[in-house]
Amino acid sequence: MAALSKVEIQQKLKDMQGWSHMGKALHKKYTLKSFMPAINLVNKIAAVAEKEAHHPDITINYNIVAISLSTHSEGGITQKDFDLARQIDQLASEHS
Numbered sequence: 001m002a003a004l005s006k007v008e009i010q011q012k013l014k015d016m017q018g019w020s021h022m023g024k025a026l027h028k029k030y031t032l033k034s035f036m037p038a039i040n041l042v043n044k045i046a047a048v049a050e051k052e053a054h055h056p057d058i059t060i061n062y063n064i065v066a067i068s069l070s071t072h073s074e075g076g077i078t079q080k081d082f083d084l085a086r087q088i089d090q091l092a093s094e095h096s
Contacts, residue, residue, distance in 0.1 A: 003076030012082050019085055025057075025070035026081050030092045032063045037095055041065055044091045054084050065092075 004012070009021050019028045032038045038060055045067070049055045057068040067088060069081040 001071065001074060001078045001080055003071065003074040003078055009077050016082070016085060017089075021077070024076045025068045026077055026085055027069075028067050028085070028088075030065045030067070030095075032065065032095060034063050038063050038065050041092060041095050044095075045088055048087050048091065049084065052080075052084060052087075054080050056084065056088070 006021075009026075013019055013021060013026075016026075019026050021027075030038075030041065032041060042058055042060060042065055045056065045058065045065075054071070057070075059066040059068075067085075069085055070076065071078040071080050
């Protein structure tokens with residue numbers, strides 16, 4: 001799956017609330033009520049990522065979960081990243 005161009009990425013981001021493009025990755029932060037809901041979200045993201053064989057970079061700061069998505073094998077952002085981003089948004093909406 002080939003990396004998308006900057007124009008393609010910006011076009012796709014128009015439909016993705018809260019996601020941004022910096023460098024060679026998509027980024028978003030989710031703020032949850034406290035630490036345990038953040039951990040629960042990360043665990044659900046991990047299960048989906050493992051199933052998809054596509055693993056995001058995840059940072060947890062108490063109740064904030066930061067996600068960074070990139071297809072390292074392609075050296076940038078692919079459709080695979082957008083697909084996982086949508087799945088992560090769905091999981092996060094179930095935790096809010």
